[in-house]
Amino acid sequence: MSIDYQKLADLLFPQVTDTPETLESRFPARSLPEGAKVTRFAPSPTGFVHFGGLFPVMVGERLAHQSGGVFYLRIEDTDGRREIPGAAEALITTLSQYGIHFDEGAILGSDGKITDVGHYGPYKQSLRSPIYHVYAKQLVAAGLAYPCFSTEEELEAIHNTDKKAEIKSMDWENQATARREEMLARRSFTMEQVEAELAAGHPFVLRLLADGDGEKKLTFTDLVRGKLDMPVNDEDFVLLKSDGIPTYHFAHAVDDHLMGTTHVIRGEEWLPSLPKHLQLFRYLGFKAPKYMHISQIMRLDENGSKKKLSKRDMGANLNDYASMGYCADAVAEYVLTLLNSNYEEWRTANPTLPYTEFPFNIKKMSASGCLFDFNKLNDVSKNVLSRMTADRMYETATAWAATYDRELYDHLTRDPAYAKSIFAIGRGGKKPRKDFTVLRDVKPYLDFFYDDLFTVKDALPEGTDSADVAATFAAFKATYDPADDMNTWFDKVKAIATDLGYAADMKAYKADPTAYRGSVADISAYLRLAVTGRQNAPDLYTVMQLLGRQRTFARLDAFPL
């Protein structure tokens, strides 16, 4: 049976008049400096940004911007059934909070609507049908693709593929044979049959005519995994769905070629379909981009086995991190530590540089999947917060509190200078205090600096003689001078200790605790509890400096004995 493929192409795509050549001239190759990488983030608007999604995003962003290239955003909205209205906008907003900015693509305008920026658009796949159809027609005309009029129901009866649960229990051997036979059957048809189906108004999908021998292997080099062997594609997979919208595979080939993507960075779940893509690029006459398949982030389930971090898991939604109190920089740094094994080393050597200064290196990427580790994230977050200047910490905390803790926000903004001086405690030196793991820790840490938030949380140590406490307060009030420096201040506290029969010297006290009523540590504890309401707080001298004499004394007076 011989078919006039050009005639078939005209029959299937009568509306297509453009040719691949006209498209090539409409989207010319980019003129970029040698070595510049063009990468993209290509999400489908089906929900929030997944934490795991941040990995390819950051790799793409770093590679592009580090090389003087282009990082663009393309929206893969080819599945109307799964699309969630507003998801694309939300995706962009979330990423911008993470400092991820796109040079071109479907970008959010000031009106909150998505608009195209750049010369390779449209950047929403649903708007690119005419483009895909040009190449679809070309493939049909070349005898490399064909229409299939089987309905979804018919195929499902054979494949039984629409439910994961069924896949697990089905008979694989028979399934494979049935599929092969079905595929062969669909390949043979006559022009008359096609004409009749079209005349009857029956929809069709366009399938690629696979020429590969599934027994043969293809060797391919992935930039993070090295050489890989995969079977050559032998499957007539779908290029265009019955609504004329392309599948991921087809859109990927056409778009990444036309848009000049040099490096495709995606999750490793795409590895098995790589042979399809390579075959498509070959059929289309396109040069394939370089690929980087990134390992999935996992979590530990109840049984101790690894599971893909999925939608419902804690930490899956990127938006959750803000509400948990992690700032975007912390999350980004954590991702970087997982992405490049030498990142932490670099950070230690360069504590103050922004992470964008880090020389990101593909060779330092690991091919094995890793487990999400809150301990590590916490540590990174704690360091990120501790490295900030007081001003920066103030801004970060205030911005966070604006949406997550109005009460804190009101207090911080009431007197910014005061708030900044609180944040300045133990900050800025070589060994800064690390009081905050997340921004949620801010309020409980500094509440005692505000009279209306102050409460006595802790109790005096067991067995404390309240007469000693009262005597301590009286003596302290009699001698305290805000003009004293820290040493003078502490000498006075020691003097109080001595007068009350407490040890002024800790070493002496430890050597013979029975010789004293207590130690200067106890005296400090009395004062600390009254002034801060707790047994643990930053340096008392500084706290009193910030509170001032009047408020300090008021708290000593108000302390219940």
Added chain:
RNA sequence: GGCCCCAUAGUCAAGCGGCUAAGACGUCGCCCUCUCACGGCGAAGGCGUGGGUUCGAUUCCCGCUGGGGUCACCA
């Protein structure tokens, strides 16, 4: 089940034929110290398994085991 990927401590990881097998997080001790937070010192804990190749394997090859992915008109 087929195909594919992965495999160094609880976690992330250096290592790329010869090392007492780095480092970080976590855990536990000790020190510093007015408490806390820092900081310092130290400890426990690892090359999944069986074959090769080699004078010598964590490192190279194969099998096994384990984990993960994938097999749609979803991406």
